[in-house]
Amino acid sequence: MTERSRSPYRPTRRGRGGPAPQARPKDPARRAAYDVLHAVQSRDAYANLLLPVTLRERDITGRDAGLATELTYGTLRRQGSYDAVLDACVDRSLRSVDAEVLPLLRMGAHQLLSMDVPQHAAVSTTVDLARRVVGHHRSRFVNAVLRRVSARDLDEWLSVLAPERDADPVGRLAVVHSHPRWMVQALADALGEDPAGGLADTERLLAAHNERPRVTLLAKPGRATVEDLTAEGATPARYSPHAATLPEGDPGALRTVRQGRAAVQDEASQLVALALTRVPVEGADRLWLDACAGPGGKAALLAGLVGQRGGRLLAGEVQPARAGLVARAVHRSVGDSARVVVADSTRPPWRDRGFDRVLVDAPCTGLGALRRRPEARWRRTPDSLTDLVPLQRALLGRALDATRPGGVVGYVTCSPHLEETRRVVTSVLADRGDAELLDAAPHLPEVPDAAVDRFAQFWPHRHGTDAMFLALIRKH
Missing domain, CATH: 3.40.50.150 (Vaccinia Virus protein VP39)
Incomplete structure (x- = not known):
């Protein structure tokens, strides 16, 4: 990935006596990623909901959209590991770092430790962004911390910071694979593994959590088929007879999805x-x-199947806003077989x-x-x-x-x-x-x-x- 993707924005020329030129947004991908990460941290926003809206509203597409997506999700996935590194690189506790500054440090760490971005570009672009969003004084702090982070690669940092495997296997996996310690233990229990006997399967699961998943689509029964989706570039899924996958791209670009005949569903x-x-x-x-029933993915599948059998589905959802999502998901199901009610x-x-x-x-x-x-x-x-x-x-x-x-x-x-x-x-x-x-x-x-x-x-x-x-x- 290039260190700076070309912006889709273009400045306007100023004619004699004409309006002042519009400022060309600088590095829109990194700014979008920062805004989403800050919202996730400060007001519990959901990245999977906010990022697409942000990209669409700012007309960020192509390589810039891909960069913003990687910066957002990559930073969130490896946040635990990056925080351990950053904590070793600041002069005080990481908890005392300003809420506006912390997403910048994490984004910079992700570029330095997990992305194919040259060190000088990872540092300079993050510091430039810091000047615009938190001011010159705090940008100097960002610069100093990221230069310390760049002294080692991720494997070297983890070898220094993670507990020894034999001494604390759960703690080691928590740092190396970026999960809270309690969560590592709970997942190991669910897999039937005990730390004393080894956590190989648990480690494979944690590593899978840090990989980017493919987009999986549901062809709503009676309204679309997997063949409809494959005709638009999707690939039949491994298990479900109603599923197809996209290797990348926006599922909303598919005509079948725009028409409501297919939807994203694992x-x-x-x-x-x-x-x-x-x-x-x-x-x-x-x-x-x-x-x-909210937000309606399973209801859409059930409505199609019960409609094909001549029956009906009642979908109950306690939150009115989510009930509205269910209603849209089951709209025009086979035989109009679904009824949605707001109910506890x-x-x-x-x-x-x-x-x-x-x-x-x-x-x-x-x-x-x-x-x-x-x-x-x-x-x-x-x-x-x-x-x-x-x-x-x-x-x-x-x-x-x-x-x-x-x-x-x-x-x-x-x-x-x-x-x-x-x-x-x-x-x-x-x-x-x-x-x-x-x-x-x-x-x-x-x-x-x-x-x-x-x-x-x-x-x-x-x-x-x-x-x-x-x-x-x-x-x-």
Whole structure:
């Protein structure tokens, strides 16, 4: 990547007596990345939502857009490692560094340690940006710190800063692969690894979290096919019969996506919904419920499938704004088969025992989507489970109440954390005598190695998908 991508902006010539020329924005890619990183840090913005809007509003395209994307996501993914390096290069605690300055230091560290940018260019462009956004005085501080960072490459820094493998294997992985320590331990537990016996599989997972994922698309059943997507340059996905992938580029540029006949959705998200639809049920199979439907990806898939069977989907979402996203996602589904309601599924407006199939895609820590939402690893704490686990149990219990005898519930989280996956399911079923856990494996023939102990668990490093969890439960 070149050290300075050409800006799409052009200055205007000033004619005699004409208006003053417009200032040409300098280094728009780095400025856009800085603004997004600062918003993520200061007001808990989501990079995957804010960055596309920023690029579009500022008309940043091509190589500049690619540079801004790499600077934003690369910096967020490796933030933990960079903070360890920066902490060794500042004269005081990194926590005392101004909130406006810290994203500059992290961006500069990313260019110096992980990008093919010459050292002088990485330092000078970051210092130039610092002068414009934080002033000359603080830019001198940025310059001094980044020159210290440039004294070693990333491997050399990590060999100095990371704990010894035998002395503290969890701490070492946390520094080397840029994850909070508690998260490394939780993921190791989910993989069934103990630090005393080695964490090789955990390390592969953490490394996968720091890789850029491919864009996966859903061809909405009854409205588009995978062949429609491949005709626009996509490639059929590995597992899901409704999925195709893009190696790069903006999915919004595809006509099928612009028309609402396809949408971005991870392959594992598609498969857990498909598995629910494959479980045999006796009697009627015409009324399905998506109890936590926002933002609507799984609802769009379910609406298409139930519409093809002549049935209907009720999609409930507690937040009105997200319910609006669901409505757009299911718009013009087969037979207009979906109805969207704003509803709290722990206190639902629908009757008990009324649905043949119920999906509970429960709110969770999101540890399964760290490739796509890298900032989540720095926002979540072990305390996040305090509120989430009781909510997950309540949602699953009410979903079972809503299911008719003989019907089936799919409990899904985008997290592999044991507390919000299998332990939620086992604790709820232990208090009920009207439901049983089914074996997920027969309903996911495409991915036999995802099934474990009757559950299904996808992994980025094994399947190239988000770490989605699925339990299938039959109502007696």
